[in-house]
Amino acid sequence: MSESCLKCSGTGIMANGEPCPDCAKENIKMIPVAYGVPAQYQGIKFDKSFLPEKEQKTYGTYMEELMETIVNDFAFYQKNHLICSRLNSGKTVWAYNLYSILTSKGYDIPPLKDIVEVRNILNSYTDKELAQLYSTARCALIRIPKDVQSWMFDTMSYIIERRVRSNGFTVFMYAGSESDLKLADRYERLKYLKGSGAYNTVYVKSFD
Numbered sequence: 001m002s003e004s005c006l007k008c009s010g011t012g013i014m015a016n017g018e019p020c021p022d023c024a025k026e027n028i029k030m031i032p033v034a035y036g037v038p039a040q041y042q043g044i045k046f047d048k049s050f051l052p053e054k055e056q057k058t059y060g061t062y063m064e065e066l067m068e069t070i071v072n073d074f075a076f077y078q079k080n081h082l083i084c085s086r087l088n089s090g091k092t093v094w095a096y097n098l099y100s101i102l103t104s105k106g107y108d109i110p111p112l113k114d115i116v117e118v119r120n121i122l123n124s125y126t127d128k129e130l131a132q133l134y135s136t137a138r139c140a141l142i143r144i145p146k147d148v149q150s151w152m153f154d155t156m157s158y159i160i161e162r163r164v165r166s167n168g169f170t171v172f173m174y175a176g177s178e179s180d181l182k183l184a185d186r187y188e189r190l191k192y193l194k195g196s197g198a199y200n201t202v203y204v205k206s207f208d
Contacts, residue, residue, distance in 0.1 A: 034100035079197035153189035178206035
């Protein structure tokens, strides 16, 4: 935050009680070193300008605005997402970027893992503390592997329901399109899981 900010006078909160948009953007620019982030991702910021030009105004803008919204309203944010985009489009950079910002603010966020690993953690009694974190943390970031299996949709539903009971939200990321997911969803679980992202639904945003 800047002490010279004319909107919030450096407090981060404007007179109407809303977070200051200018200072929030400054906070996102500063990527702190975070425990649990691989060395090659330390200090790296998701920046839509590094994307192909045709993706900057759609996918790039969406991801930057989503991060800003989550950071600004983290204590009250409550929307589950499934983001589908091509391989190597920066989803992992975005996830570690968000993870670093949130953990630097003192929030306990589980590490970025894929849904197979998360299922094993939740079903195991070997690391109860990590299983508890995946169940109760305000935010969890989970990857869907490229090789999608039909059981993963039931696991997504299970994770969402479990986390919603603890007032948490989940962001799933998939390196492919929604059409690819539908081909793997032989029991059409995603069709019934898809919605606004509120309650036990997930908001699907696909960038083909």
